[in-house]
Amino acid sequence: MLETDGNNKNDVTAVQMFDNGIELSELKNLMGITEKKQRSQLHIEFNDLSYSVYHNGKEAKKTILRNVTGHLESGKVTVIIGPSGAGKTTLLKIISGERWLNVDGTITINGVERNRGTFRKQMCYVPQQFALLPFLTTRETLYIAARLKLDIKRNEQVARMIVNEIAESLGLSNCLDTLANKLSGGERKRLSIGVEMITSPSVFLLDEPTSGLDSAASNQLINVLHNMARTNCTVVCAIHQPSSQMISQFDNIMVLDRGRCMYCGPKSDILNVYESAGFTCPRFYNIAEFVLEVITEQRDGDLENLYKICCSEYKKSKDDKYLKNKINLSTTSEQNFKKDDVLTSVNSTKQTLSTWQQQKILFLRALICIKRDSTMTMLRFAAHVTVALLLGVVFYNFGDDAKKVNSNIACLFFLLLFLFFANSMPAVQMFPTEAFLQEHLNNWYSLRAYYSVKILTDLPMQILCASSFMFISYYMTGQLMESNRILQTWSICVLITILGQTVGILTGSAFNTEIGIFLIPALSIPLLLFAGFFLKIGEISMYLQPLSTISFFRYAFEGMMQAIYGFNRPNLYCSEIYCYHHSSNAILSMMDMPTVSFYVILMILGCWIFCLHVIVYTVLCWKIYYARK
Numbered sequence: 001m002l003e004t005d006g007n008n009k010n011d012v013t014a015v016q017m018f019d020n021g022i023e024l025s026e027l028k029n030l031m032g033i034t035e036k037k038q039r040s041q042l043h044i045e046f047n048d049l050s051y052s053v054y055h056n057g058k059e060a061k062k063t064i065l066r067n068v069t070g071h072l073e074s075g076k077v078t079v080i081i082g083p084s085g086a087g088k089t090t091l092l093k094i095i096s097g098e099r100w101l102n103v104d105g106t107i108t109i110n111g112v113e114r115n116r117g118t119f120r121k122q123m124c125y126v127p128q129q130f131a132l133l134p135f136l137t138t139r140e141t142l143y144i145a146a147r148l149k150l151d152i153k154r155n156e157q158v159a160r161m162i163v164n165e166i167a168e169s170l171g172l173s174n175c176l177d178t179l180a181n182k183l184s185g186g187e188r189k190r191l192s193i194g195v196e197m198i199t200s201p202s203v204f205l206l207d208e209p210t211s212g213l214d215s216a217a218s219n220q221l222i223n224v225l226h227n228m229a230r231t232n233c234t235v236v237c238a239i240h241q242p243s244s245q246m247i248s249q250f251d252n253i254m255v256l257d258r259g260r261c262m263y264c265g266p267k268s269d270i271l272n273v274y275e276s277a278g279f280t281c282p283r284f285y286n287i288a289e290f291v292l293e294v295i296t297e298q299r300d301g302d303l304e305n306l307y308k309i310c311c312s313e314y315k316k317s318k319d320d321k322y323l324k325n326k327i328n329l330s331t332t333s334e335q336n337f338k339k340d341d342v343l344t345s346v347n348s349t350k351q352t353l354s355t356w357q358q359q360k361i362l363f364l365r366a367l368i369c370i371k372r373d374s375t376m377t378m379l380r381f382a383a384h385v386t387v388a389l390l391l392g393v394v395f396y397n398f399g400d401d402a403k404k405v406n407s408n409i410a411c412l413f414f415l416l417l418f419l420f421f422a423n424s425m426p427a428v429q430m431f432p433t434e435a436f437l438q439e440h441l442n443n444w445y446s447l448r449a450y451y452s453v454k455i456l457t458d459l460p461m462q463i464l465c466a467s468s469f470m471f472i473s474y475y476m477t478g479q480l481m482e483s484n485r486i487l488q489t490w491s492i493c494v495l496i497t498i499l500g501q502t503v504g505i506l507t508g509s510a511f512n513t514e515i516g517i518f519l520i521p522a523l524s525i526p527l528l529l530f531a532g533f534f535l536k537i538g539e540i541s542m543y544l545q546p547l548s549t550i551s552f553f554r555y556a557f558e559g560m561m562q563a564i565y566g567f568n569r570p571n572l573y574c575s576e577i578y579c580y581h582h583s584s585n586a587i588l589s590m591m592d593m594p595t596v597s598f599y600v601i602l603m604i605l606g607c608w609i610f611c612l613h614v615i616v617y618t619v620l621c622w623k624i625y626y627a628r629k
């Protein structure tokens, strides 16, 4: 699909692009990482940020951040250091707007209180664990991200050019054709940064971007981040313990210790501040190592005093130098930050693709993944065929035998059960909500585009599995070979399959996989009781009748019964003088059927599927709202 030479030189490719009729200005505009692109300057300030979590209801409170005050300057690379569990990730999540409940304190952008919705469009947050699609290569991952996130219309060449540029800048050129699940930890990390770099965000927050990278790759990455900062980007990295070489490349440092800010400001001043509190750094010592030794009490001294000095130094520096800068910055930026201009400032990250264009790209992505992830597809198909054959062998030629009516009815019920559960269980994992939210909130695509593609791409497989299962078992169990009966049975089988899948998606998207897998049988099995198989509809107590009315198994089962025994079916074959279940009408009335017409059953099952999809969609909207609010 994407045959390009990963090592093209900029000028050579640019000439090729020009030859291909692509405007150089467009190219420059899109190549935010190599060209000096004018972003809006976003200066972030946070005051007295506190964050607590509660265990056992409201009984046990754990404070994670305590009155953290600091700032993140645009055009600079800031590193947040601190021991494990200090609160670095939590702080990044709060700044990005991903975490907001139980947060006290204020966050301002260029002096204006942060609007989470608007801010999220201007920033990118790369978490410690970034979900990448395992069956896409590096090239495809970057290419699809470029196509989804940038307004490059149908310009394949520009997308390819961007892919090569980002891969080169992050040292990924030699693994462009490697699947994401085969990449090393460091390569995966760089790829996850690369997909977010594509839009050239105004604020770039990275959690442990150098974990798993060797020193050469770490330095290369920090260089790339510096280049971004030079183009007005506010770059922030949370790094547990940077090396001396790495720390020398950062402009500002913020130190966190057990949720407290133990310094925030220029890297050049940190040792003076620590010295004034009685902590002297030996010559040629790694600053980060020294700071960590101090705050983890490996060096003698008064930490409380250090904290007080850090707070007062920060206040002092803010009052003089930084405040002046801020005032200058705010006067220009606040003008930029008016509502209308905000939209212009997020031009680079704004989705300009229509839903249809997004759907096409997502469809392409889904097809590649389905083709490569053939194991699951094959397993699903094989399970349907194997169980159908088993069913055929066990109930061989029962369909037209009046003596075996009860067994045949059990066979039909089993058929429905298998289709429902075999399709609902795998669907629980169909909506990887975290990966979806991560991409959606970073402005990759709309929910509508993602949802429709997800549902439609699985539909052919569902129909294929349900059809093969139904045709094999129908034929082998000796049901009546009449085209309208086959079609009616098939339609019920397909509907119960889709219904099963929708139930699976609903539980999987509303809860996590473990809860989803527990909930499917827990919710469905009670409905099975009211399906009319274990006891007749008329035998169900009046108080429990509503459960029978809402049981979709009841309609699916009755649909099957009508398809097999209804519509004036001729009498069944009877090998003895008298068979009790000789007449198909007698069989149906023995089961208290029909209660509704076959076509109403089809409509009810269709309504069930529609309503469940509406609920899934609402759940996803709520999850997005909750993540954004």
Ligand SMILES: Nc1ncnc2c1ncn2[C@@H]1O[C@H](COP(=O)(O)OP(=O)(O)OP(=O)(O)O)[C@@H](O)[C@H]1O
Pocket: 053, 062, 064, 082, 083, 084, 085, 086, 087, 088, 089, 090, 091, 240
């Ligand atoms: N939702 C939560 N419930 C309970 N504790 C939490 C929650 N979120 C974070 N914590 C705790 O808050 C502390 C800070 O976590 P955080 O992930 O921010 O640390 P960190 O500095 O990023 O650590 P690391 O360098 O190991 O990634 C940890 O002790 C963690 O266990």
